[in-house]
Amino acid sequence: MAVISTQGVEKIYNPGKIPVKALKGVSLEIAEGEFTAIVGPSGSGKTTLLNIIGGLDRPTAGYVEVGGVDISGLSDNQLIDFRKDHIGFVFQAYNLIPVLTARENVAFVMLLQHRSAQERNARAESLLAAVGLSDKMDKRPAELSGGQQQRVAVARALASKPSFILADEPTANLDSASTANLLDIMYRLNQEEHITFVFSTHDQRVIDRAKRVVTLVDGKIDRDEVRG
């Protein structure tokens, strides 16, 4: 069953002045449990596509369904709640709230979901353990390395029990060891917990780990290959 389904998605920035056609009809289905990389040259529309799938931006034309819900029909506030409950985000950098500890950052989304303190704590701890940060739970982001921060971000993205995780170039700011480490964690979560991951990347080593690679060129899907 598809958790994400897009039909002829187009995106034009600056429709009034000098229009930029960032997406020119993208139709894509992503099933539960996928581990999919969106790749392509700079400016090909990867970020734009992820933002639209994640309900952060609205398409100019076309149709987006997430978990069976047509998100174009949601109001701004409903979209925020939808994101909170159904989508986990990992951004390129500065994902975390600087004034909260790793544990509080992970618990924060669950707080927004009105989960009990007990559940928040238990889940934050087990998620941080899962990304290998049991010993850094009470550190603030500034006290963590870039790789550790991204691992906290993955834990946070998982905290709300989302349908899938969207990650826009999650390793772009990491050295190769941290990149490998983060990828191991994502891969393991995908294998063992069947968490669906959709991520964009430029990094060939990351691309090599993906089970499906969707290549965008100039706002269109150029290739879509599934690996054994």
Added chain:
Amino acid sequence: MMLFKLAWRNIWRNRRRTYITAASILFAVLFASFMDSLQRGAWDNMVRNVVNYYFGYMQVHEKGYWAEQSIDKAFILTDSLRHKAGAPPAAGVVPRIESFALAAGEAQTTGVLVAGIEPEAEDEMTGLRERLIDGRYLSAEGKGALLASGVAEKLGLGVGDTLVLITQGFRGVNAAGKYPVTGLASFGSPELNKQMVYLPLQEAQYFFGAQGRVTSVALHLEEADDIAVLKARLFQQLDTSAFEVMDWEEMLPDLVQARELDTAGNVIVYFILYLIIAFGIFGTILMMTKERSYEFGVLIAIGMQRWQLAWSVFIEIVMLGIIGALAGILASLPVVLYFKVNPIRFSGEMAGSLEKFGFEPIFPATFDPRIFAAQASYVFLATVVLAIYPMLKIRKLEPVRAMRG
């Protein structure tokens, strides 16, 4: 709860900025409460001096007397009335019979205000005895007259000479009398100095043909704060269809107006002061909003509602204001207390003219919690208004745009 926690931590995120902002609020509050306390103290002192110079904080008359100022409105001062009026918080009863008369000396005549007084009660409230420059003070049983120095000069009279008074007394009787001048008093106020003639109360009542009657009963009060209490009590106990109870604000509207004008001037100063401080805080808020817009974008992206985020920022800014205001109040308390206990003492020309009026040239600060509360609420209001800016920004914030930088 979470919003408070976020707000609180964010306050301490950029400590230096918080300290600078809080310090600017602190100094504004300190300066304003100090100035306000001094000014109010000076005015309270001024009012006390002026009011106790002659009128007293409160007077009881027969209804309609104040408007007419006619001797025909003299009323019998019964023991029961005297008792009721003099009960606490009043510290003393100062009865008078007052009316204008024509005074004659050796070769001159002049209009004077004859005030029949109880010498001891009068002195207690107005300090009349201290203004004596020649002769002796009045005694209740005596027959002598105490003249303001200006009157004595005009009439060419000195202690030992005889003063002649002529007027129309109570209900039109002819009033005339001869009185030995037993004392001269000097008043800083030219108005009093050129028209006051004091007689012992009974002597004056006899002169006006108004035995047992007075035109006014001034009430001696230690504290201006007691006015409202006393007034309320008098309104309850006295027959208000027969008597009028007036406080100094009703009797001396000019003084009230002068105080209000002066206070209004200061309000403008405070307004400008807080405006400057507000601009400073606004700069901080602008910077903060700009710096944090990426973070705001992330928070909205991961599912925080705008109103939650806006509230958290609002709380943060208002808390910052409250911290500054509280620090300002804490800093002002000892300063204001110090100047209440050790009043500022004027010297030089200003002091000289004050002393001439018989005023001590001191300016004690008023210690009034309401002053601090007022300053704190100005800061609170300012921060509430300023906090609207980031709230509006957050309302319109597009996470994608915010995170693109």
